[in-house]
Amino acid sequence: MKSIISRTFLILALVLFPHCVFSQEMPSSLPLFKTYGLSDGLSQISVSDVTEDKHGYLWLATQAGLDRFDGYDFKHFGKWKEDQNDGLHAITSFQVEASHDGEYIWVGTIAGISRFHVDTETFEHYTLPNNSNIKPGIIKRIYIDNKGGVWVVSGKNLYSFSQRKNALEPIAYLTTPTSTLTDIFIDSNNTIWLGATSGVYKVDEDANRIALYSHSGKNISVLYPSPLGGIWVASEAKGACYYSSMTDTKSAPLYCYNKASGLPSNSILAILELGNGDVWIATEAQTAIVFKNNAQNPVLLSPTSTRIANRRINTLFQSDSGLIIAGSRDNGFSVYNPKIARFSSYAIADTPNVTDLTLAANNQMWFTSDSGLWRYNPQTGDKLGPIKTASQNNELDSLDMLLSLQYHQSTGDIWLATRKGLGHFRPGDSQVDIVALEGTSGYTVNVDDAGDVWFGGYSDGVFVYRPSEQNVVRHWPLPLTTKIHFQNSESAWIATVSGLYFANKLTGDITNIGELYEGFPSSAVVTWISPSMRGGFWVATQANGIYLISINAQKSNVEFVTPVTPHPHLSEISLGAIEEDENGSIWVSHSEGIAYISPDLEKVSYFGVENGVFENGYYVGASVQSDDGTIFMGGPSGITQFNPKNITHSPWLPNVKITQVEVVNYSEGSANITRIDNVEKLTLQPNEMSFSVEFAALEFTRPNDVSYAYKLADFDPAWRFTDASRRIATYTNLDAGSYTLIVHAINKEGVWSNEAARMEVIVVPAWWEKTLWQSIFVLTCFLLVVLIMKLRISALKKRSAHLARVVEEKTKDLEAAVTKLTQLSSQDPLTNLKNRRYFTQRSKEAWDAFQRYGQAFSLMLIDVDHFKNINDKYGHHAGDLILVKIADILRANLRSSDVIARWGGEEFLIFLPELNLHESYWVAEKIRKAISSFNFYCEGVDISVTITAGIADIRDCTSVEHCIHSADKKLYRGKAEGRNAIIK
Incomplete structure (x- = not known):
């Protein structure tokens, strides 16, 4: 009856889930975002720009500097302190742009432009020179053209980076006194186009002049080249308009999306067009998607229904893997994966x-x-x-x-x-x-x-x-x-x-x-x-x-x-x-x-x-x-x-990376820790005795569902497993030699990543471990041994026969004594079962295996019912005979891998490897029935014997002692409920 009631409450729990009210029906194509903010480790809530390096890390420009994100942890780079190569010249960052090869991140700050080297994590800083007495302004855009050239839009000025001079050079400037530049686009003919608060401009490089081309008097906020060809031009007057080319911007646009067509505002902050034709438009009021198959009805992305970070999205970015990242003004950033299956809820x-x-x-x-x-x-x-x-x-x-x-x-x-x-x-x-x-x-x-x-x-x-x-x-x-x-x-x-x-x-x-x-x-x-x-x-x-x-x-x-x-x-x-x-x-x-x-x-x-x-x-x-x-x-x-x-089932292809290595260096009696990023080969010197490796699958939408398997080839005999909360592997005191650390990611469905992160580990031998010195040492020892042997050989011959006899006799005596002591230390003399000491040692080994490899087990504590009454009524001799018979029954009904120990008096403790609570229950029930049905015949009297047992699973406990205590509590509950029972 109790089990029925408990099951009833389990089903009732399903009916009483907490309610979540949605304010509107959700179209099947509406995206759902994973949002990150200050509580996740982001340095500052305002994300003004996003880019991606060659490893697949996300880089975020915030008002606190530059952040790197691997799906779990943020690494922050702020203003430099002692060495200017270690940080930015100013905290506030406006723009980030990765070079085409992903080796560098260009950062626009309030103090100028910095170039960050991804592998070495060092900065180079470049000032913006004045252009005809027009001072630089806020960095509005860093643009990298098809050839890898770097362009900077700042205030009224346009700059280009010179590789030869390793400096930024002024190219042109805007002379209109009440206008500033906002964006840049270079077309296939290498013509430079600029957006400004007063229209669209064309650059005449020969004359070092910017000339108004179209949209006179209109505030142009975005120039965005479409991946399908053409150009998007955003202005406060018309919203986001599409033209076949920049030269056609003098003509009427092919089509526009604006407040009249359903956008929340004509003030456009960012545009992102996907390869399938969907257009994402971030406005001052709210972000919207114009779906290709329903172009007349923009869908607003509300924070309530899509979990996007904020109504105001500063920037939209699409990663190489297809992720869409939206940086917000005051609530962090959000990530959406358009490749995953979509349900309408x-x-x-x-x-x-x-x-x-x-x-x-x-x-x-x-x-x-x-x-x-x-x-x-x-x-x-x-x-x-x-x-x-x-x-x-x-x-x-x-x-x-x-x-x-x-x-x-x-x-x-x-x-x-x-x-x-x-x-x-x-x-x-x-x-x-x-x-x-x-x-x-x-x-x-x-x-x-x-x-x-x-x-x-x-x-x-x-x-x-x-x-x-x-x-x-x-x-x-x-x-x-x-x-x-x-x-x-x-x-x-x-x-x-x-x-x-x-x-x-x-x-x-x-x-x-x-x-x-x-x-x-x-x-x-x-x-x-x-x-x-x-x-x-x-x-x-x-x-x-x-x-x-x-x-x-x-x-x-x-x-x-x-x-x-x-x-x-x-x-x-x-x-x-x-x-x-x-x-x-x-x-x-x-x-x-x-x-x-x-x-x-x-x-x-x-x-x-x-x-x-x-x-x-x-x-x-x-x-x-x-x-x-x-x-x-x-x-x-x-x-x-x-x-x-x-419902599509996209392949799971995470980019698994070793994010950081910590090496412990023991020198002069103290331990110093060195942290290294972006390591493909690690060389350990003799005094570097320990290292820890942190890893991550660059899974930005559901990182906590990922688990990991890692192995140090030529050292670990099998894969080691861990979850997203413990993404660290530590190794100490490796022998000299060459190893390879391999890390795989595993998703919730048990699918392993196709590509693994690999790091070569070279352990340099100490000088005395090198071949030359080892050869000299061996040769010296050999010569000394030969000399000593020659001096001692005659004496050894005389005593060899006598010593051989003595050694043989002593060896036999010692082996017999060791065998006897081993048996006495690990075996119960009455039942020939293992004793408490042996079980304690074995349980420690089982606990270590469970902690390291997840090899679970259960413990069963058995007590003979009314055993004191048996001793009092039939004598202790009868009680001893019953304990011996019960030991025989336990051996007959358990596996050879199970450990049976006499825990004390009439109590037996059984170690059941690889069995869960449910499986252990049926083993215990089998033993209970075998004992209760067995005819205990002692001194001419039939004695009825029953047992009560408690079972505990190590996965429900914090230690072996806790597990034994749990089984003991269940045993006493069984006794309180009438004995002859198994309590799980």
Whole structure:
């Protein structure tokens, strides 16, 4: 009974997820960002520009300087202190631009221009010379042309970097007194175009003059070359306009996006056009996307629905891997990966909570929520609701929640499971009527072909209600029922929190599938059952994974049960629903999001909040698939809608990097730490005895889902594994030689990165370890040995025979003594089991293996029930005989790898490697049954003996002692509850 109650509370927990209200429906193409700010380590909240170096690191210009980001950690470069090559000349940075080869980062600050060398992490600084007495202004743009030339727009001046002079040279300047330059573009004819607050200008290099070309008097904020050809020109008058070329800017634009066409403002701060034709436009008010397939309707990127950092985005940047980075004015920056799969998740009206869904005729969908019953058309967005029960309408009971519903195709009626009983709604009615089982709290409902309504309750069982007779014709007392699916007009599969059942309403027969068929747990929390195109049924559980049950169509019975567990994480979470698409792929809603299983049932992909999936999961049973294959899943935050045909599975190709190396140098009695970045080859001198390596996969959208495997080739025998929170490998006291450190990233689905980070490690030998000195030393020792041997050889011959005899005798005596001492130190003399000392040593080794390699184990503590009474009644001799017999039974029922120790008195402690709590329980139950059924015959008397045991899993404990203590507490709980029991 207790286990049923506990499972009921687990399911109730799924229903009571925290709510998240969305203010608008989310289009399927709307991006979702990962945002980083001060709490993540960013040096300052205002990000004015972004670029990327050759390694794939992001570089950010902020008001505090320059930041490097690897997906986890920020490395900050501020104003230089002692050596000007170690930092910037001024803190505030406006612009960053990487050279074409990614070797250098050009930084525009309030004090001028700096060039940062990525590998050496050193700066070179360049001042901006005055141009005809016109002082430089704020750095508005650093531009690198197709040939690698560097151009700087500052105030009214245009500068170019001279490689020969290693200096910035003035090129031209703007003479208009009330205007400043804003942007630069160099076309394929090497013509230099400049944007200014007074129009578009063309540079005449021969005359060192800037001439107005077009857009006279217009404030030009952006000149952006389109990757598809043409140029974007942004002005406050017209917004963002597209021209076929710069020379055509005197003519009318081909098209414009501005406030009149849907942009929030004509004041454009940044433009980014993707290869697919989508145009991202950042304005003073808000950022928008103009989708190529819907160019007339810009979509605003609100911080609420897309998690973008801020309404005002200063800069837009696309990395080589396709990531889109948006830097904001006062909330850090955001990252979006357009290559990942996109789901459409939204709330309808003010009703985020969707507990169940059903499809009706004419593309209509009905769903239940805590606010009532709703009708919704996914194609048009039309909705009707909420439709409530009488008590809800009268506001008598705020907990009168509708939890499940089923549309009856024949009558058009809707039947509902509510907390007040069986509900009924006929389209056109004004409310939901409670027509039967009043006062019985329901969880699921379905209608069979005969029109009978099957009602699954929280705790009152399953009822079959016949509307024509207005009477309950069948009842089975079952625990909380999560799903009912019909085999035929008279039989149904019933999923409950204590197993899967098959019931016949005519005969009343009911069968627990787990008790009859090996391979399916009899007491599993079953959350879903639905037919499979493979034949049979898909079954989802809570923390027991997925099963495929094959059915004999003629006999309607189970032929076999197949566990489907391509990834262990699926067996650790609560699964809500399973939908199979036309290709045989499996889509699973669960407590953390949505999972995909490939048609061969081998590959798993997990989709989370970065894909548009609700991060607080989905309700048990709240899923439906339309005729066109579109899948709808309901949860605490609303509905997620997707068509599997439109979900792409992009390859996971992280750029794994060794981000930093720390070397510990021991000299003159102290340890000094040297930190090195961008290392491909590490050479350790003899006094450098230890080094630590930090690594990262440059995964900027979901870095915490990445784990790592690393190995020092020719040293580590196997891969070592760690997670995103501990991305460090440390090695000490390596022998002289050459090694290679290899680091792989592993995503949530268990896929390893194709490319690994590699670092060669050379350990230089000490002078005495070098071949020459070792040869001299060996030769000297050899000559000394030969000399000594010649002097001693005669004496050794005389004594050799005597010594040989003495050594032989002493050796035999010593071996016998060692054997005896070893046995006495590690073995219990009564039972011949291992003793407490041996077990303590073995448990330390097991704990070290668990800490380093994750090799888990369980401990079982057994106590003989009423053993004192046995000693008092039959004598200690009988008690000793019983302990010896129990030791024999333990050996017979355990593996050779298990360690059995007599812990003290009548207590036995057993070490069970590689077994979890559930598996250890069945081993303990097997031992308990063996002992309780064994005939202990002592001194002519049959003695009945039972045991009580407690089991603990090391993964639930902080130490071996904690694990033993946990098992001991469970043992005493078993004794308190009546003994002869196994407590896990």
